[in-house]
Amino acid sequence: xxxxxxxxxxxxxxxxxxxxxxxxxxxxxxxxxxxxxxxxxxxxxxxxxxxxxxxxxxxxxxxxxxxxxxxxxxxxxxxxxxxxxxxxxxxxxxxxxxxxxxxxxxxxxxxxxxxxxxxxxxxxxxxxxxxxxxxxxxxxxxxxxxxxxxxxxxxxxxxxxxxxxxxxxxxxxxxxxxxxxxxxxxxxxxxxxxxxxxxxxxxxxxxxxxxxxxxxxxxxxxxxxxxxxxxxxxxxxxxxxxxxxxxx
Amino acid sequence: xxxxxxxxxxxxxxxxxxxxxxxxxxxxxxxxxxxxxxxxxxxxxxxxxxxxxxxxxxxxxxxxxxxxxxxxxxxxxxxxxxxxxxxxxxxxxxxxxxxxxxxxxxxxxxxxxxxxxxxxxxxxxxxxxxxxxxxxxxxxxxxxxxxxxxxxxxxxxxxxxxxxxxxxxxxxxxxxxxxxxxxxxxxxxxxxxxxxxxxxxxxxxxxxxxxxxxxxxxxxxxxxxxxxxxxxxxxxxxxxxxxxxxxxxxxxxxxxxxxxxxxxxxxxxxxxxxxxxxxxxxxxxxxxxxxxxxxxxxxxxxxxxxxxxxxxxxxxxxxxxxxxxxxxxxxxxxxxxxxxxxxxxxxxxxxxxxxxxxxxxxxxxxxxxxxxxxxxxxxxxxxxxxxxxxxxxxxxxxxxxxxxxxxxxxxxxxxxxxxxxxxxxxxxxxxxxxxxxxxxxxxxxxxxxxxxxxxxxxxxxxxxxxx
Numbered sequence: 001x002x003x004x005x006x007x008x009x010x011x012x013x014x015x016x017x018x019x020x021x022x023x024x025x026x027x028x029x030x031x032x033x034x035x036x037x038x039x040x041x042x043x044x045x046x047x048x049x050x051x052x053x054x055x056x057x058x059x060x061x062x063x064x065x066x067x068x069x070x071x072x073x074x075x076x077x078x079x080x081x082x083x084x085x086x087x088x089x090x091x092x093x094x095x096x097x098x099x100x101x102x103x104x105x106x107x108x109x110x111x112x113x114x115x116x117x118x119x120x121x122x123x124x125x126x127x128x129x130x131x132x133x134x135x136x137x138x139x140x141x142x143x144x145x146x147x148x149x150x151x152x153x154x155x156x157x158x159x160x161x162x163x164x165x166x167x168x169x170x171x172x173x174x175x176x177x178x179x180x181x182x183x184x185x186x187x188x189x190x191x192x193x194x195x196x197x198x199x200x201x202x203x204x205x206x207x208x209x210x211x212x213x214x215x216x217x218x219x220x221x222x223x224x225x226x227x228x229x230x231x232x233x234x235x236x237x238x239x240x241x242x243x244x245x246x247x248x
Numbered sequence: 249x250x251x252x253x254x255x256x257x258x259x260x261x262x263x264x265x266x267x268x269x270x271x272x273x274x275x276x277x278x279x280x281x282x283x284x285x286x287x288x289x290x291x292x293x294x295x296x297x298x299x300x301x302x303x304x305x306x307x308x309x310x311x312x313x314x315x316x317x318x319x320x321x322x323x324x325x326x327x328x329x330x331x332x333x334x335x336x337x338x339x340x341x342x343x344x345x346x347x348x349x350x351x352x353x354x355x356x357x358x359x360x361x362x363x364x365x366x367x368x369x370x371x372x373x374x375x376x377x378x379x380x381x382x383x384x385x386x387x388x389x390x391x392x393x394x395x396x397x398x399x400x401x402x403x404x405x406x407x408x409x410x411x412x413x414x415x416x417x418x419x420x421x422x423x424x425x426x427x428x429x430x431x432x433x434x435x436x437x438x439x440x441x442x443x444x445x446x447x448x449x450x451x452x453x454x455x456x457x458x459x460x461x462x463x464x465x466x467x468x469x470x471x472x473x474x475x476x477x478x479x480x481x482x483x484x485x486x487x488x489x490x491x492x493x494x495x496x497x498x499x500x501x502x503x504x505x506x507x508x509x510x511x512x513x514x515x516x517x518x519x520x521x522x523x524x525x526x527x528x529x530x531x532x533x534x535x536x537x538x539x540x541x542x543x544x545x546x547x548x549x550x551x552x553x554x555x556x557x558x559x560x561x562x563x564x565x566x567x568x569x570x571x572x573x574x575x576x577x578x579x580x581x582x583x584x585x586x587x588x589x590x591x592x593x594x595x596x597x598x599x600x601x602x603x604x605x606x607x608x609x610x611x612x613x614x615x616x617x618x619x620x621x622x623x624x625x626x627x628x629x630x631x632x633x634x635x636x637x638x639x640x641x642x643x644x645x646x647x648x649x650x651x652x653x654x655x656x657x658x659x660x661x662x663x664x665x666x667x668x669x670x671x672x673x674x675x676x677x678x679x680x681x682x683x684x685x686x687x688x689x690x691x692x693x694x695x696x697x698x699x700x701x702x703x704x705x706x707x708x709x710x711x712x713x714x715x
Contacts, residue, residue, distance in 0.1 A: 066566060067566065067567055067570070068565075068566070068567040069448055069449075069548050069550075069567055071548070071679075071681045073660075073679065073681040073682070073683065073684050074681065074682060074683075077683055077687070078660045078661055078662045078684075079661065079662065079687075081287055081315075081316075081662060082287075082316055082332070082333040082334050082337065082662060083333055083337075084290035084291070084294070084333075084336055084337055084340045085290075085291065085294075086291050086401075096682065096683045096687055096688075101669065101687070101688070125566075125567065126449065127448060127449040127452070127482070130448050130449065130482065131384065131479075131679060131681060132383075132384050132660075132679075133288065133382055133383055133384040133398040133399060133400050134288065134400075135288070135291075135400035135401040135402060138400075153449055153452060154452075155449070155452060155482060156418075156452060156453060156482070156484045157384055157398055157399070157400060157479075157484060160399070160400060160403065161400035161401075161402065161403075164400065164402040164403070165402065209274070209416065210271060210272050210273075211272060211273050211274055211414070214272075222402075222406060222414050223295070223299075223402075223405060223406050223409060223410070225273075225414065226276065226406055226409070226410040226412055226413075226414065227301075227409065227410060229266065229267065229276055229410070229412070230410075232266050232267055232276065233266050233276070233278070233304075233410060233411065233412055236266040236278055237278075237305075237411075240278070243280075243305075243307050243308055244280075244374060244377075244505060244509075244513065245371070245372060245374070245503035245504070245505070
């Protein structure tokens with residue numbers, strides 16, 4: 001079974017613009033095994049989710065974009081948002097940095113260098129993803145093969161959007177960020193369950209909201225969890241009464 | 249609940265909990281009002297269709313078109329139609345609203361407008377409510393003491409399907425503006441001043457609560473300008489506790505409670521203020537009287553200086569060096585007197601009637617400088633109608649500015665209102681990011697008065713010298 005049009009989480013690790021490959025539902029949904037390993041109460045958290053590719057370990061060399069405050073308008077300019085699809089957004093990724101006015105790749109931009117090929121870990125400066133709520137920024141990063149972004153801080157909406165699509169926001173301290181930035185292309189291992197990023201001799205931990213970690217490891221999505229709370233939502237609505245406005 | 253003092257955000261948060269957060273799971277937070285538009289909703293509706301889910305509470309959902317639509321008039325004197333992919337977004341929103349029963353104020357409707365302008369003006373934005381939209385400037389609605397924040401498209405799908413979101417409670421950050429703004433200093437200057445002080449990540453993870461005498465003196469439209477740019481300080485939400493100014497604004501609006509319901513609602517809303525001694529995670533006091541008219545010099549909203557200031561030295565900061573290079577500026581230069589090409593007066597930050605009045609006050613009897621293109625884009629059809637009733641459109645037209653149809657327009661350049669590469673603009677919008685207003689375009693963010701003064705002078709000017 002294939003599910004074309006499913007979440008871009010299923011993008012394979014690859015260089016810019018490679019097409020998406022969709023795994024089978026069965027292989028993407030190893031729920032029972034993973035649940036057994038988790039410190040949660042399964043009876044409380046088990047819910048039937050839309051299958052997404054579970055993410056446990058990311059291994060890649062890094063590409064370093066040494067800029068602070070990379071905003072979502074840089075990640076994908078607004079002119080690329082004129083679409084009704086989640087797909088095909090890779091061309092817009094960092095478009096005004098990657099390409100000149102004639103659409104030619106700028107050879108000096110980090111993502112255009114040969115050593116960036118195949119990288120799925122982007123190491124950026126401080127405050128990554130500030131600005132607009134456009135989830136297209138996450139979809140564009142994933143369309144170009146990125147599975148994790150490393151920064152000292154992430155804007156709140158970007159972080160939420162990333163986690164909902166299986167793009168891992170890895171928040172590290174200034175020293176780790178500086179060391180990573182000084183070693184572009186370094187092989188990096190990110191362990192989702194342990195919450196650690198390792199490279200060379202170093203290892204540092206990063207925060208990850210427990211529920212998001214659970215969803216990532218098990219390939220589950222939040223909507224399925226919310227849908228499983230139907231009875232509680234209905235009870236809340238009954239207590240709250242009708243909408244407080246009337247059209248006139 | 250009783251006993252310990254609670255903040256405004258605590259009170260709204262606790263009254264909207266379907267289930268409280270635990271160490272393992274976020275809270276399930278009920279959403280009172282969901283605003284949608286053509287750009288961030290189509291993929292969410294596609295998700296609903298794929299899973300065969302209905303919109304759970306269509307009556308709590310309101311749609312309009314604002315981001316991608318043209319604001320210029322066509323040859324027939326009517327608003328030009330969206331073309332290409334933008335037309336597809338408009339058509340998709342019409343189809344989705346029809347199929348899922350969501351109320352829509354489309355182009356051509358006299359309630360159409362920028363989503364954060366029409367919510368308040370229709371009286372949909374209620375104190376104490378939770379409001380979300382697939383747009384980061386949803387924080388605007390916090391001006392009414394609502395917990396309002398921007399969400400991504402996946403979350404738009406969650407709210408459409410369940411009327412709920414999974415959320416962790418934000419930390420609280422109180423900013424007290426003491427004293428009063430000086431004459432000629434506006435709400436836009438107040439918020440640009442704050443962002444320059446705390447930075448664009450200064451309130452990340454927090455909900456801001458704006459307090460103090462200077463905030464109490466602001467009109468609702470001014471409070472909306474302040475709350476609008478909370479996201480530029482990194483805060484998903486920014487709130488002002490409701491007061492008489494709030495109730496006076498809402499009273500009689502189409503979706504405001506009526507008669508006995510109104511009295512009951514106001515009684516409820518009066519209890520929303522943060523309790524004395526309410527514990528905020530962070531607090532900051534700003535002397536409002538010391539604030540000056542502000543303008544940004546760089547490519548981040550935090551790069552702001554007083555309009556009479558000079559471009560700062562970037563030191564070894566690579567981002568600031570890059571910003572200076574992109575803007576074509578040198579450290580130590582004054583911005584005053586710098587030639588500009590375009591003036592944009594509009595956006596969810598500054599496109600309301602009071603903003604247009606301020607701009608018109610400067611432009612009345614004057615001309616836009618030769619070689620400068622000035623765009624005035626009202627925030628909604630209602631704003632446009634009121635402005636025209638007051639003759640503001642004539643003031644703008646006689647000055648040589650273009651008077652447009654409502655929409656987001658050049659704030660984010662999704663339609664054909666764009667800066668050309670290299671052009672300089674003074675803009676009343678909220679973001680000066682590289683290319684935000686058009687590829688290669690360079691933006692100075694400022695208030696409507698400063699923007700109007702720049703239009704007249706053809707260069708960055710201090711509006712206080714022109715009144």
